[in-house]
Structures are given as structure tokens and as C-alpha cells.
Amino acid sequence: xxxxxxxxGISGSLxxxxxxxxxxxxxxxxxxxxIRIEFADLAKIPLYDxxxxxxxxxxxxxxxxxxxxxxxxxxxxxxxYNYSMSGVLKNAIDWVSREQPQPFAGKPAAIMSVSMSxxxxxxxxxxxxxxxxxxxxxxxxxxxxxxxxxxxxFDAEGRLxxxxxxxxxxxxxxxxxAWTRQLQAGEKR
Ligand SMILES: Cc1cc2nc3c(=O)[nH]c(=O)nc-3n(C[C@H](O)[C@H](O)[C@H](O)COP(=O)(O)O)c2cc1C
Numbered sequence: 001x002x003x004x005x006x007x008x009g010i011s012g013s014l015x016x017x018x019x020x021x022x023x024x025x026x027x028x029x030x031x032x033x034x035i036r037i038e039f040a041d042l043a044k045i046p047l048y049d050x051x052x053x054x055x056x057x058x059x060x061x062x063x064x065x066x067x068x069x070x071x072x073x074x075x076x077x078x079x080x081y082n083y084s085m086s087g088v089l090k091n092a093i094d095w096v097s098r099e100q101p102q103p104f105a106g107k108p109a110a111i112m113s114v115s116m117s118x119x120x121x122x123x124x125x126x127x128x129x130x131x132x133x134x135x136x137x138x139x140x141x142x143x144x145x146x147x148x149x150x151x152x153x154f155d156a157e158g159r160l161x162x163x164x165x166x167x168x169x170x171x172x173x174x175x176x177x178a179w180t181r182q183l184q185a186g187e188k189r
Contacts, residue, residue, distance in 0.1 A: 002034050005177055008071035010040045012078035012089030012124075019114045019150035020077035022158040023169065027075060027112070030170040035177045037075065040064055040092075048094045061095045065103050068096060073180040074109040074137070075173070080117070080124035089128070097135060104135040108183050110176040112145040112169070120146030140179050145172045 009024035021039075028037035044060035046052065068074065078085045096103055111128055113121030125146060132139045145168050147153065153162035160166055 002181070004033075005035045005072045005180055006070065007031075007035060007037045007073045007075050007173075007176065007180075008040055008067050009037050009075045009077065010042070010089070010092070012042075012076070012086040014043050014088055017158060018079075019116070019147070019154060019158075020079050020112075022154055022160065023112055023114050023147060023150075024075065024077045025158070026160040026166060027077075027169050027173050030166055031173045032177065035173060037173070038067070038071075040067055042088055042092045045088075045092050045095060048091055053095075053098060057099075058095075061092075061099075064092060065096050065099045068103045068107065072108070072184070073176055074104075074107055075112070075176060076109065076128060077112045077114060078121060078124045078128055080113060080115050080119075080121035083123040083127075085124045085128045085131075090131070093131060093135070102135065104132070104137050107137050108140065108176065108180040109137045110140040110172055110179075112147065112172065114147040114150045116149065116151050118148050120148035122146050138179070138183055140172075140176050143168060143171050143175060145169060 011021040013020045113125040115121040153165050155161050
């Protein structure tokens with residue numbers, strides 16, 4: 001019997017009706033039984049300030065850091081803001097990256113990007129991927145999930161209605177699970 005993998009879903013949008021958060025929910029709901037997806041909450045993370053950090057690391061940052069350490073893998077969903085990842089996501093990454101030992105290092109991870117535009121947030125996705133290189137995460141290369149025209153693929157309650165998108169998301173979760181198990185097996189050798 002295989003052990004259950006714990007994946008931490010991190011959405012780069014704080015919006016109640018966020019398509020990125022809705023996409024993470026779809027990933028959770030379409031994950032196989034040996035993968036459990038939980039969610040990070042970036043809403044209470046203040047803007048990064050080195051002086052603030054030297055005094056006291058905020059509780060929301062400590063919590064996120066612990067969740068990342070405990071997770072077998074990370075699944076990001078980021079909107080594209082001005083051709084980049086959202087400030088909310090970058091700010092959270094900046095905070096956690098200053099913790100020691102650096103919590104992202106060696107962590108398997110995958111990215112989804114979701115946008116109402118026709119390009120599906122592709123530029124944000126590559127922006128995040130670049131930061132992941134520096135942070136030494138093991139980023140899954142494929143499948144690439146870039147969800148374009150998001151407003152046409154979800155209903156008013158944020159439920160995914162597009163079957164093709166559901167299949168892409170499920171494939172990504174499966175691939176991230178396999179990638180994580182492969183890396184974990186390599187570590188044990
Ligand atoms: C400040 C800002 C900048 C944006 N810039 C882009 C952009 O560069 N490219 C794009 O495709 N969409 C852009 N958008 C649209 C967002 O990608 C879109 O609103 C998306 O649905 C946000 O994700 P969410 O639904 O998870 O909140 C921008 C939105 C905001 C608020």
C-alpha cells in the first residue's frame with residue numbers, strides 16, 4: 001500500500017471568487033485517494049520588512065513555513081498581474097525564503113496559472129518558475145496547466161464546469177504525485 005502524499009496548495013489570489021483558488025479546489029476534488037491537498041492562507045501575511053522580521057516573524061509566516069516543511073509537495077496557482085506573479089504570492093515567498101533552513105529547498109512543486117485572458121497567465125507562470133530555480137525547488141516541467149478564459153470555465157459558485165480543464169488539472173496532480181514519489185525514493189536509496 002502506498003502512503004498518502006500531502007500537497008500544500010498555495011493560491012496567489014486573496015479574492016473570495018478567485019479562479020486560482022477555485023482551480024486549487026478542483027485539484028483537491030479530482031485528486032486520487034493517495035493524495036491529499038490542503039490550502040495555505042496568505043491573507044494575514046504582512047508586507048515584507050526586514051526590520052519587522054528581525055524583531056519578530058509574523059505568526060502567519062511561521063504557520064506557512066511549517067505547512068511547507070510538513071508538505072510532501074507544493075502546488076501553486078497564480079494569477080498574472082502585469083505580466084508577473086501576484087504581489088501577494090511573491091511577498092509570501094519572500095518571507096518564507098528567509099527562514100532557515102530554507103523551506104523551499106528540495107521541495108517538489110508544480111504550477112498552475114489561471115487568467116481571464118487568452119494566454120492563461122503564462123508569463124506569471126514562468127516568472128514563478130524562475131524564482132523556484134533560485135529557491136532550489138524541484139519544479140515539475142510538464143504538463144503545463146495554463147487556464148485561459150477562466151470566466152468561461154467556472155460557474156458562478158466557482159465550480160469548474162469544463163471537462164478538458166478538469167482532465168488537465170487531474171493529470172498535473174497525478175504527475176506531481178509521481179514526481180514526488182520518485183524524488184522521495186531517490187532520497188531513501
Ligand atoms: C493588478 C492586476 C494586473 C493584471 N495584469 C494581468 C496581466 O498582466 N495579464 C493577464 O492575463 N491578466 C491580468 N490581470 C487579470 C487577472 O489575471 C485576472 O483578474 C485573474 O482572474 C485574477 O486571478 P483570480 O481570479 O484568481 O483573482 C490583472 C489583474 C489585476 C488586478
